[in-house]
Amino acid sequence: MNGRAGWLAGAAGVAAVGSAAGMSVARSLRRRVTDDDPHRDEDFELLDADRGCVVSTPDGVPLTVREVGPVDAPLTVVFAHGFSLRMGSFYFQRARLTEQWGDQVRMVFYDQRGHGQSGDAPPETYTVEQLGQDLESVLAVMAPRGPIVLVGHSMGGMTVLSHARQYPQRYPTRIVGAALISSAAEGVARSPVGEILKNPALEAVRFSARYAPKLVHRSRGAARSVIGPILRAASYGDEKVSPSVVAFSERMMHDTSVATLVEFLHALEVHDETAGLKTLNKVETLVACGDRDLLTPVEYSREMADALAKSELVIAGGAGHLVQLERPEVINDALVRLVERATPSKLVALTRRVKERVRSHG
Template sequence: MSEVARADRWRGRRRNASWLAGLAGLAAVGSLAGTTVAKSLTRRVTADDPHRDEDFELLDADRSCIVTTSDGVPLAVREVGPQDAPLTVVFAHGFCLRMGAFHFQRLRLTEQWGPQVRMVFYDQRGHGQSGSASPDTFTVPQLGQDLEDVLTVMAPRGPIVLVGHSMGGMTVLSHARQFSKHYGTRIVGAALISSAAEGISRSPLGEILRNPALEAARFAVRYAPQAVHHTRGAARSVIGPVLRAASYGDEKISPSVVAFSERMMHDTPIATLVGFLHALEVHDETEGLVTLAKIPTLVVCGDRDLLTPHEYAEAMAARLPKCELVIIGGAGHLVQLEQPEIVDDALVRLVERATPSKLVALTRRLRERVRNRV
């Protein structure tokens, strides 16, 4: 055997040994993290449940279609409102969620905006009902390109407002960086909810990401897909409890809302979960803020958000001269599910500032006058 062959074999054995050791470590660390953080989660659920009878699958009944990305990934899309509405609002969801994360926005804003606004929702690649993709494409720049594909098919004409939550906000920022010419012309407003322009290495999730044990799951997803099932439970035991515990800040959160968000997280494929972790840690889309500075913007964050703390929101807002900053007291990372009324009101104000006509604002005022008379 040649020296080169011996060296390759040695490196292969060393890599496999490291992977197996990492897998064992992942299980141990995951068990500890799951136990510790789950205890925190149990303190954040109340017996009172105002959303006990909520239909969280409402979006599934809306008009649907498939948008195929430039690299061939089918994205599940839903829309509500007239196709010839004066304005289109497009929603991009966050990590380990799906379009249903905007359930309360779809419910309230459909009534609020009426025929003046069409809302478009879609599942990001690897999430929800959208297709899987190569782990190499699980990057924030790719998500920005996916958003452009959605806009090209679903909103080829007319003004657009973009709304992104968490990783969806990073998607908007990436799109702004890559397609800046659309901003101030077709794209007239943008909202960044519980998001960050740079990697989240300083958050609790960032600390977990630096755990060497997660390399086992990353290795399996990229190089040993047949072994992914061995890492599934361990990886979820590390990341899952952190995501769940950081989702809400108020102890009075509805158990049904908690169950819904946990279901979205649990249904996310392990390859997607692990594949996007590195992207969240290292992304840098601060250049997108330069583009967003041209248009009316909204930045929203809960003051108990552990994943993208309000300091991130304040830093972004400081660079956006046409920005409204909304920090919601007592809310965690899933602020649009926890405090939907405040988020919805802020989105209404954004649209009124961003729309090139006054039709949306006028419709809202007329509807409110009618309600006041009843």
């Protein structure tokens, strides 16, 4: 069988497995149709209007960055998003925490390489190790001084762990706190979707993404037929999740290129950033997840929390992988507690005062 025939056979295999996976999750997707949509009027593209710039990595990849809050705020909180998403996945955190913290905290958001408005990169650079280095590039430009709290969701949590492993000298001198949301310290092959992710047909698409990029568009539908149903089924746990939120997250996933999807899927399977936990032991941490998460099941979070001396473990009942979109109030409250634990007493007092002011006007 020549290379092209093998590739086409692989793509056909992807389609076959994809349709089987699709059928297995179809029921759960159907259950989530609801007329109740409290977020119908939300502008999920709000972050696009924030102050922005581009940070170039040492290997020349432009990363799109947005920031909210004063440049001279006493604390900077930096958010790293997850696989197949973009910075907009922190929409509810940006909205609520801007009110919560006022001018005491600056929030920085960025799109990971190959995602959102950031540039594509050579497929061989789509690794969790590289993402840790990209985070360091963002920090060097956006937060060269002052205390920092890192917040990572899913692959973004792995990014934080990767950064902690590679740059331990930054903890706790600069980085005073970290949140790992719906994440894992090592490969997700143990999760319920692990077997599907090991499908050899996906490997064929990955091969073509690297070595025959012009052919990748032919595998686009096939690859999505495997990956799409998995991501959709894992995203939410509650049957009553807002249709507008679901549509927004599916838009983010659909806008992510197939090359990015298959390369980072592989990276998530094989990564091991457990060494980063030792570094995070030096700072206050939050470990959070939903108890219906199929991609990074709750035991991953329990294991990380057990390894972190200064951690708070938060488990959102009924929530799936996109817990910060599905149960934002739980995550927002936990992030407020993290910042209060991690920051100097002066800032803690100020944030409490802001909170009391908000309550008194409520």
